[in-house]
Amino acid sequence: MTDRTRRAFLGSAAAATAGLAVAPLATPPAQAAAPATGKQAPGFYRFKLGNLEVAVVSDGARPRPIYDGLVRNASKDQVLAAAEAAFMPKGNFISHFNPIVVNTGTKLVLIDTGFGPRTGPTVGLLPSTLAAAGIDPKTIDIVLISHMHGDHILGLKTLDGALAFPNAEIKVPAKDWAFWMNDDNVAKASDDFTKSTFEFNRAVFHGIESNVTRYEWEEEIASGITAIDTNGHTPGHTSFVLASGSDRILVQGDVTNVPALFLRNPHWHIIFDHDPEQAARTRRRFLDMASVEKALVAGYHFPFPGLGYVEKDGPGYRLVPALWVPWL
Amino acid sequence: MTDRTRRAFLGSAAAATAGLAVAPLATPPAQAAAPATGKQAPGFYRFKLGNLEVAVVSDGARPRPIYDGLVRNASKDQVLAAAEAAFMPKGNFISHFNPIVVNTGTKLVLIDTGFGPRTGPTVGLLPSTLAAAGIDPKTIDIVLISHMHGDHILGLKTLDGALAFPNAEIKVPAKDWAFWMNDDNVAKASDDFTKSTFEFNRAVFHGIESNVTRYEWEEEIASGITAIDTNGHTPGHTSFVLASGSDRILVQGDVTNVPALFLRNPHWHIIFDHDPEQAARTRRRFLDMASVEKALVAGYHFPFPGLGYVEKDGPGYRLVPALWVPWL
Numbered sequence: 001m002t003d004r005t006r007r008a009f010l011g012s013a014a015a016a017t018a019g020l021a022v023a024p025l026a027t028p029p030a031q032a033a034a035p036a037t038g039k040q041a042p043g044f045y046r047f048k049l050g051n052l053e054v055a056v057v058s059d060g061a062r063p064r065p066i067y068d069g070l071v072r073n074a075s076k077d078q079v080l081a082a083a084e085a086a087f088m089p090k091g092n093f094i095s096h097f098n099p100i101v102v103n104t105g106t107k108l109v110l111i112d113t114g115f116g117p118r119t120g121p122t123v124g125l126l127p128s129t130l131a132a133a134g135i136d137p138k139t140i141d142i143v144l145i146s147h148m149h150g151d152h153i154l155g156l157k158t159l160d161g162a163l164a165f166p167n168a169e170i171k172v173p174a175k176d177w178a179f180w181m182n183d184d185n186v187a188k189a190s191d192d193f194t195k196s197t198f199e200f201n202r203a204v205f206h207g208i209e210s211n212v213t214r215y216e217w218e219e220e221i222a223s224g225i226t227a228i229d230t231n232g233h234t235p236g237h238t239s240f241v242l243a244s245g246s247d248r249i250l251v252q253g254d255v256t257n258v259p260a261l262f263l264r265n266p267h268w269h270i271i272f273d274h275d276p277e278q279a280a281r282t283r284r285r286f287l288d289m290a291s292v293e294k295a296l297v298a299g300y301h302f303p304f305p306g307l308g309y310v311e312k313d314g315p316g317y318r319l320v321p322a323l324w325v326p327w328l
Numbered sequence: 329m330t331d332r333t334r335r336a337f338l339g340s341a342a343a344a345t346a347g348l349a350v351a352p353l354a355t356p357p358a359q360a361a362a363p364a365t366g367k368q369a370p371g372f373y374r375f376k377l378g379n380l381e382v383a384v385v386s387d388g389a390r391p392r393p394i395y396d397g398l399v400r401n402a403s404k405d406q407v408l409a410a411a412e413a414a415f416m417p418k419g420n421f422i423s424h425f426n427p428i429v430v431n432t433g434t435k436l437v438l439i440d441t442g443f444g445p446r447t448g449p450t451v452g453l454l455p456s457t458l459a460a461a462g463i464d465p466k467t468i469d470i471v472l473i474s475h476m477h478g479d480h481i482l483g484l485k486t487l488d489g490a491l492a493f494p495n496a497e498i499k500v501p502a503k504d505w506a507f508w509m510n511d512d513n514v515a516k517a518s519d520d521f522t523k524s525t526f527e528f529n530r531a532v533f534h535g536i537e538s539n540v541t542r543y544e545w546e547e548e549i550a551s552g553i554t555a556i557d558t559n560g561h562t563p564g565h566t567s568f569v570l571a572s573g574s575d576r577i578l579v580q581g582d583v584t585n586v587p588a589l590f591l592r593n594p595h596w597h598i599i600f601d602h603d604p605e606q607a608a609r610t611r612r613r614f615l616d617m618a619s620v621e622k623a624l625v626a627g628y629h630f631p632f633p634g635l636g637y638v639e640k641d642g643p644g645y646r647l648v649p650a651l652w653v654p655w656l
Contacts, residue, residue, distance in 0.1 A: 033431075033433065033434045033435065033436070033469075034431060034436040034463075034464075034467040036381040036431050036433075037374070037381065037383075037431075037461070037462055037463075038381075038656060039374070039462070039656070040373075040374050040653075040654050040655065040656055041369075041370060041372045041373050041374060041460075041461070042369065042370075043652070043654055044369045045368075045369050046365070046367070046368050046369060053364040053365065053366075055365075058654065060654045061651070061652070061653050061654055086648065087622070087637045087648055087650070087651075088651075094651050094653065096651075096652070103361075103362060103364050103365075105361065105364075106361045107361065108361070108362040122653070122654055122655050125654055132369075133365070133369070134365055134367070135362075135365075136362075139362040141361075294415070303649070303651045303652055304652040305652075309415045320414065320415055321631070321649055322415070323389070323415075323416075323422050323424075323631045324371070324389070324424070324631055324632040324633075325368075325389050325422065325450070326368050326371055326386065326388045326389055326450055326453060327368065327450050328366060328367070328368055
């Protein structure tokens, strides 16, 4: 007896037993199968922080192969083992990309912009995420860049080279601008990642220099958003403290890459760290602060929605993901 | 200098320096502040499991106070400490409610129905979640009940008493039906939770008995969905194996309540367990199986989206949340 025939059988058996009184409630005839949707939920998540309304607006996620040299001071096998322990897909780690929108009440601030339109297919999703979240790119007042790597800046422009956030002031860390926009440094770049980062910065910022302002550490960028020095990953790498009333959150940027690898092993030097020793010192200092404060931390490369608490665990740390809740 | 005046100043300074050529790109005038949205993202999340398309469709979440007796064999202080270690709000634990929709290709199956319209305000959200996910309640072919507690069955009816899933066959575990619908058992109920559960079942199932069929453990409910015996939490408490091709996931129902308390302390007896000793034996057996298999587990009370892997950790277990990804 198939499901369909069993249902028909049970329906008529029940009707026969109970009589006409139950007819309106009897099991209805089989219906056409609903098609699969093939469509993921939009990747945004909101929360209130005092008077601020904050939205994590995903640019997507992607698997990245684990190869010799990805971590300069750990073997491929060590990295593979850490990824496997975190149930990552075999041979890969999955990295997320979590820009953030902060509504301060007077300003709409976007922190970092994702990969833009040329990388795809599972990243560069920020425009569709913003649309799903009901945020018009034209209403962004400030685009705040944590550091000038491709996955943070390429979303500043659309496919045709126009400004993706046409009414926004673009604020970049002064020390990163000084480093990445200095032509003397280009020739010194010794690896492909650094070379491409110089190229990306030139491609993105060419012609829009007048829209860019440079900020310093300790500066209050907008009401409740303060830049803090977390250099090492890049010369001007910056994190942010968001604060309102007694609420506070640390927006770490790339102090660590994915937590399953780099919170567990904070001494590891990922190939993307510009000054790996300094990055590791900064990481230790930042994670110690976060764990002592029991602060909520937003991580650009944490699993979406990229929010959690840092606890010390053995020689490293562990991320305790914040709980999703349906309210603001 | 305010942000607004600084922007105006920098804009005109740049224009003065660079001349008319940059005028179209100069920082535009200040715009009106964007209003806060006040609106959370919809709580659904999809993934493919072989040929099955699965969607976790949240009914919401809510804080619950921690009180003496919530865990029969642990002190209030012990439970408070476990909740605090998981960064729960002081004095409370947060429980999630995660129904699941499975599209088998021929059937649309909803597993559990949430609180329905009378509980609110942060639960009973299943109808709005389904709408956001593009799932019409009329297209549900089977509502599959894991066990007959209020937070799993009350969503079967709308506020006016109509069937919330009017074209669905309702499948309940035979052993739960035998227990909860037996009038002889009502008088034996010794606590408020059990008494209210008898009442809820009568309120929900009265008049729709002919829509209900009873299933047995080991039965294949629909293609790829098999019921397995995990009794203890209720006499007929059931989990499900979803399987397609080489993919497999365990839908645990209430084998544990929230992982931060009950995976960490699998020997704890929550007050909602009908037979706490049997529930604890079942929990151990299930979690051992999940950790050895490295199986993806869906938990009705896990933090949304309620998906993760179980690893042994000391005397208990730990949930490693599955990674959100933007693809299916």
